[in-house]
Amino acid sequence: MLNRFSCSLVVAVSFLSCAYAQTEKPHADRIFVNGKIWTADDVRPLARALAVNGDKIIAVGSNEEVRAIASPDTAVIDLRGRLVVPGFQDSHLHFPGRSVNEVDLHGVENLKNFQQRLSDFAKAHPSLPWIIGHGWGYSAFPDQTVNKKYIDAVIPDRPVYVLERDGHMGFGNTKALQIAGVSSATPEPPNGQIMKGKNGEPTGEFKEAAQGLIFSHIPPRSTEDQYQSLLQHMDEAAAAGLTAVQDAYTSMESFPVFERAAAADALKLRFRFAPPILLVEGGGDPPNHKLEKSLTEADLAPYRKLRDTFQGPLMKFGAVKGVLDGTVDARTAAMFEPYVGGGTGIPFWEQDDLNKTVALYDKEGFQVLLHAIGDKAINMALNAFEYAAKTNGTSGRRHRVEHAEVPLLSDLPRFRQLGVIASTQAMFANPDATVLENFAALLGPARASHADSFKIFDDAGVVQAFGSDWGVFPFEPLPAIYCAVTRTTPQGTPAGGWYPAGRISVEAALRHFTRDGAYASFDEEVRGTLTAGKLADFVVLSKDILASPTAEILNTKVLLTVMGGKDTYRSEEFR
Numbered sequence: 001m002l003n004r005f006s007c008s009l010v011v012a013v014s015f016l017s018c019a020y021a022q023t024e025k026p027h028a029d030r031i032f033v034n035g036k037i038w039t040a041d042d043v044r045p046l047a048r049a050l051a052v053n054g055d056k057i058i059a060v061g062s063n064e065e066v067r068a069i070a071s072p073d074t075a076v077i078d079l080r081g082r083l084v085v086p087g088f089q090d091s092h093l094h095f096p097g098r099s100v101n102e103v104d105l106h107g108v109e110n111l112k113n114f115q116q117r118l119s120d121f122a123k124a125h126p127s128l129p130w131i132i133g134h135g136w137g138y139s140a141f142p143d144q145t146v147n148k149k150y151i152d153a154v155i156p157d158r159p160v161y162v163l164e165r166d167g168h169m170g171f172g173n174t175k176a177l178q179i180a181g182v183s184s185a186t187p188e189p190p191n192g193q194i195m196k197g198k199n200g201e202p203t204g205e206f207k208e209a210a211q212g213l214i215f216s217h218i219p220p221r222s223t224e225d226q227y228q229s230l231l232q233h234m235d236e237a238a239a240a241g242l243t244a245v246q247d248a249y250t251s252m253e254s255f256p257v258f259e260r261a262a263a264a265d266a267l268k269l270r271f272r273f274a275p276p277i278l279l280v281e282g283g284g285d286p287p288n289h290k291l292e293k294s295l296t297e298a299d300l301a302p303y304r305k306l307r308d309t310f311q312g313p314l315m316k317f318g319a320v321k322g323v324l325d326g327t328v329d330a331r332t333a334a335m336f337e338p339y340v341g342g343g344t345g346i347p348f349w350e351q352d353d354l355n356k357t358v359a360l361y362d363k364e365g366f367q368v369l370l371h372a373i374g375d376k377a378i379n380m381a382l383n384a385f386e387y388a389a390k391t392n393g394t395s396g397r398r399h400r401v402e403h404a405e406v407p408l409l410s411d412l413p414r415f416r417q418l419g420v421i422a423s424t425q426a427m428f429a430n431p432d433a434t435v436l437e438n439f440a441a442l443l444g445p446a447r448a449s450h451a452d453s454f455k456i457f458d459d460a461g462v463v464q465a466f467g468s469d470w471g472v473f474p475f476e477p478l479p480a481i482y483c484a485v486t487r488t489t490p491q492g493t494p495a496g497g498w499y500p501a502g503r504i505s506v507e508a509a510l511r512h513f514t515r516d517g518a519y520a521s522f523d524e525e526v527r528g529t530l531t532a533g534k535l536a537d538f539v540v541l542s543k544d545i546l547a548s549p550t551a552e553i554l555n556t557k558v559l560l561t562v563m564g565g566k567d568t569y570r571s572e573e574f575r
């Protein structure tokens, strides 16, 4: 036992060769044979079989090689030719996720639809004091404009607030505005907008920091509600083939929720946490003015403690997240040139403050994730990473730009030069009505043509880690792979794809969802490829998406998800 342990540490790359150096052969709990195993490992890209012992893969190879390891008590699973890929890793999402008591407005296509869903939910939940929802897009509303009257018409008596699908804006009904005391006289907070009609009255819509005016009146979620959400959403994620996720704005209050799940042995995903960049006030919101005092090393003590506490493999800490701008849809993403229709967005930071703050975290060994969508914000993020590396003489921090939707083309080589990861979201390129009529229209063709183009990062040799930004978008990787590969909606529109030069191959998309995700969380030594010695995290798919027509990706199901050697999801169809 001790021998095998030290051996696998030393020769993690190839356990087979390692195992044969021992007198005893390793014990396999289960072997999976007769598959098509896409390993994401360049040393052996394809194999037929793999063996698992405990939470590790102990062999990857031909059927004969792997069968040779089996003992009489080894379970043999016949994959019947199916495709096996490393467990999907989502490099940017938000757990514990939406409350199970929120109305989901994803997919509403018009006002009638929207109102119907709201009123059905209100009727089904008569005792909720507030009705909270999320997921709508501007294209569902007349003139792409939302207004409190649309909610008043169906729910006049209870406060309602519903978030746009990316969460950077939302709108409420009259009752909600009354409770929050918002009127035409309410001043706009820094970094936020209270939208007003021609008469100067608030329309009910709030952007960015102005949403705080409403949020502060919504009763906080109970810990129990958070825990139940975590359990439910982990089940859904496992069913989608996810085995590891990076949480991109962990609030300090949710750590006990994750710890409770860990203590109950209920974790079905590996989590990596990135709480907000601490500011001098101790809060995590972006500064709305020049910082009066810089952070000091002493201020980072709570995060050093988290780093000591959570070291993996199930829960790990090591990154912090900052937010540099808003979104294109809300015209709050910070741009060098104006949007079509005006405005250049809202940069949340001053470059000088950002440089110093990032440099402090960099010096202390933390990876920094910066939400930056507009070309100006992305440029600022790269400037700050460059400053930190130069000032501290550091390298290999793998800092990340989150979303990176509309980069300057001239900034692409800087990602690679600085070793910065592009943390992108495949589903952001789904050319639905909101993307075509709002997002692309606001950018204009010159910028839209390379927005959410995953190819430009690949061509520039940048490590690109895919995520979903779930709760904003669904976290299922298969539809996201379809989107990255076709740049069409699931209905196949527009024909030929939206700016098809941005399409990537299925294999590239798989890499971004597996080994690149592991690299982005400093886990490439332990997972991300199917290699002997690494964690046994993998997925069995119903179809071979590497060899089928792309439309078949949407008909492909996850049949089995294994994390750390244990089944976290098993379809009834998997026999």
Ligand SMILES: [Zn+2]
Residues within 6 Å of the ligand: 092, 093, 094, 248, 469
């Ligand atoms: Zn996010």
